[in-house]
Amino acid sequence: MKNFNLILFCVLFLSCNSRNEPIVSGSISIERVSLFFSREHGKRLITNNCQGLEIDNQRLRDNVDGNCHSYLFEGEEYFNVIDCDGKSYFVSKKTGEIFINEKHKWGSKLPNNYLGRYYYDRVRERYFFVEETEVNKEKVYKYGGNI
Helix, strand or coil: CHHHHHHHHHHHHHHCCCCCCCCCHHHEEEEEEECCCCCCEEEEEEEECCCCCEEEEEEEEEECCCCCCEEEEECCCEEEEEECCCCEEEEECCCCCEEECCCCCCCCCCCCCEEEEEEEECCCCEEEEEECCCCCHHHHCCCCCCC
């Protein structure tokens, strides 16, 4: 029985590395980043593997007033995160790598299959994901524009 458990553990451990597992929405998170000499904070988009190890990260817009949410959509090959400044980031479902979507413009039509949003909780000082079924463009395109 010990040998079986050891073999099972090795198979599961070896099958879970940073580049050979499919990425699911739970593998994507947003983390608070301290800004030097500022009361405000920045944020990073992060992908993790099943062991919790970071695969990739991308700096997002600083969260100046605490209301800069990020929105998650699911496509066939990529997840799409649109930040409150209208910038769009693809997360590869195959590798977890993050790519800036250069073709996305401020005010563009939102992708289909909305999953929810990441919001900042000021009391707990961290980001959380809340599942939602509907979102409108006015909430997504809140700050500035990347025309």
